[in-house]
Amino acid sequence: MKVIFVIIIFGIGSFLVNDDLKESMQRGKKLYNVYCMACHMTNGDGMAGAFPPLAGSDYLMEDKKRSIKQILYGYSGPMVVNGITYNGNMDPFESLEDQQIADILNYIRNSWGNSSKIITAKQVKAERK
Numbered sequence: 062m063k064v065i066f067v068i069i070i071f072g073i074g075s076f077l078v079n080d081d082l083k084e085s086m087q088r089g090k091k092l093y094n095v096y097c098m099a100c101h102m103t104n105g106d107g108m109a110g111a112f113p114p115l116a117g118s119d120y121l122m123e124d125k126k127r128s129i130k131q132i133l134y135g136y137s138g139p140m141v142v143n144g145i146t147y148n149g150n151m152d153p154f155e156s157l158e159d160q161q162i163a164d165i166l167n168y169i170r171n172s173w174g175n176s177s178k179i180i181t182a183k184q185v186k187a188e189r190k
């Protein structure tokens with residue numbers, strides 16, 4: 062009996078987590094289309110030689126904290142994404158709210174074949190200077 066109870070609670074819990082991620086991604090998609098799509102493109106493919114891809118990006122998926130910081134504060138200088146070096150400049154988005162940055166990251170880290178755990182507003186806040 063106890064076991065069944067635990068399974069039910071666990072089942073409900075994981076449903077809630079998935080719903081949180083789905084809702085965050087839906088908000089993130091709208092924000093992405095406003096703030097990021099011009100360079101990284103609708104399908105996250107970027108543009109060869111200029112804007113690195115987010116779809117299937119080893120660089121993006123490798124380090125969650127680094128991605129949070131780069132979106133908050135921008136980045137310039139060389140970076141290697143899927144074996145190709147980019148040396149451009151990305152603007153900061155620190156004026157967005159913690160939840161908005163989390164939503165955008167949840168969208169790009171779980172779209173176009175990417176898959177990862179949810180990022181929370183609290184985790185974004187922890188990376189602010």
Ligand code: HEC
Pocket residue numbers: 093096097098099100101111112113114115118120121122128131132136137138139140142147148149150151152154165169
């Ligand atoms: C004006 C063009 C432009 C816009 C708009 C832009 N980026 Fe970028 N982004 C770049 C460039 C250029 C780089 C590479 C910077 C470098 O070479 O140092 C980059 C790098 C990145 C990277 C790390 C590399 C990778 O491909 O994994 C991520 C993640 C990223 N951008 C996400 C975003 C998100 C999220 C937004 C919207 C909030 C955004 N970018 C808006 C141009 C842009």
